[in-house]
Amino acid sequence: MDKEKTLELFYKQKELLDTFLLRDAISKEQYETSLTGLITKMNIAKEDLDIIITSRLILRKWRIEDAPSMFKYACEPEVGLPCGWKPHENVQESERIIKAFIDHHPYCYAICLRGDIEHPIGSIELNLHTSLCRSEDECELGYWIGKPYWGNGFLPEAGKALVKYGFEVLKYNAIWCGYYEGNNKSKRAQEKIGFVYQRTEENTDVPQLNEKRTANVSLLTKERWVSLNS
Numbered sequence: 765m766d767k768e769k770t771l772e773l774f775y776k777q778k779e780l781l782d783t784f785l786l787r788d789a790i791s792k793e794q795y796e797t798s799l800t801g802l803i804t805k806m807n808i809a810k811e812d813l814d815i816i817i818t819s820r821l822i823l824r825k826w827r828i829e830d831a832p833s834m835f836k837y838a839c840e841p842e843v844g845l846p847c848g849w850k851p852h853e854n855v856q857e858s859e860r861i862i863k864a865f866i867d868h869h870p871y872c873y874a875i876c877l878r879g880d881i882e883h884p885i886g887s888i889e890l891n892l893h894t895s896l897c898r899s900e901d902e903c904e905l906g907y908w909i910g911k912p913y914w915g916n917g918f919l920p921e922a923g924k925a926l927v928k929y930g931f932e933v934l935k936y937n938a939i940w941c942g943y944y945e946g947n948n949k950s951k952r953a954q955e956k957i958g959f960v961y962q963r964t965e966e967n968t969d970v971p972q973l974n975e976k977r978t979a980n981v982s983l984l985t986k987e988r989w990v991s992l993n994s
């Protein structure tokens with residue numbers, strides 16, 4: 765069986781165990797024992813223990829060797845500028861960014877299409893301790909998708925899976941998100957995930973571009989997420 769199929773099977777079984785644990789049908793000890801057994805039996809590598817699978821996507825951690833894939837999309841001004849960063853100038857710059865993700869961003873995931881786990885098409889992250897967070901139990905969602913893949917609903921799909929992980933596993937109580945005025949693509953993607961507009965902030969700094977912009981801030985509380993998903 766190829767690696768991706770094994771991972772799919774593993775995560776299906778793990779999801780069952782997670783559900784049993786969430787419903788108190790098994791104890792934490794039973795959960796740990798069953799999970800360890802599954803990992804050994806299916807020969808799952810440590811680096812593959814932290815992936816999220818959706819119907820069309822796999823979210824996995826960035827690897828240094830992904831730099832050419834990242835550069836292919838992050839060199840486009842239409843990807844970086846709406847996020848507030850300069851387009852990448854070369855593969856080495858993408859490599860530096862990936863290294864920073866690996867070292868300092870524990871919840872930053874490469875977005876891959878199922879069937880092609882080796883070539884990420886975007887990035888999505890739960891950022892901790894950002895200026896929007898009011899307390900330790902809040903974080904902020906950030907993302908981009910390579911231009912050839914826009915308009916397929918990939919980001920909402922990845923976003924729904926990552927906020928689920930944020931609320932259920934990481935136990936956050938609220939997740940913030942933002943978009944600069946005029947970025948209607950991002951506004952729509954946030955609405956599809958369930959975020960609700962909160963306020964507009966004028967003259968916010970965009971440090972990497974040395975400019976000021978109007979930012980719109982939206983929020984998804986755990987309470988709302990539970991009600992949307994029940």
Ligand SMILES: CC(C)(COP(=O)(O)OP(=O)(O)OC[C@H]1O[C@@H](n2cnc3c(N)ncnc32)[C@H](O)[C@@H]1OP(=O)(O)O)[C@@H](O)C(=O)NCCC(=O)NCCS
Binds near residue numbers: 917
């Ligand atoms: C914002 C972004 C992540 C949305 O990802 P996505 O997977 O394309 O999301 P969706 O398919 O749900 O599309 C969202 C909206 O974008 C618009 N859109 C989709 N494809 C488009 C295209 N090729 N050209 C222009 N607009 C497009 C549509 O209005 C769509 O809303 P709709 O489905 O109600 O019509 C993606 O456009 C992107 O990476 N943009 C550049 C980086 C960025 O803005 N990041 C967010 C910073 S806050």
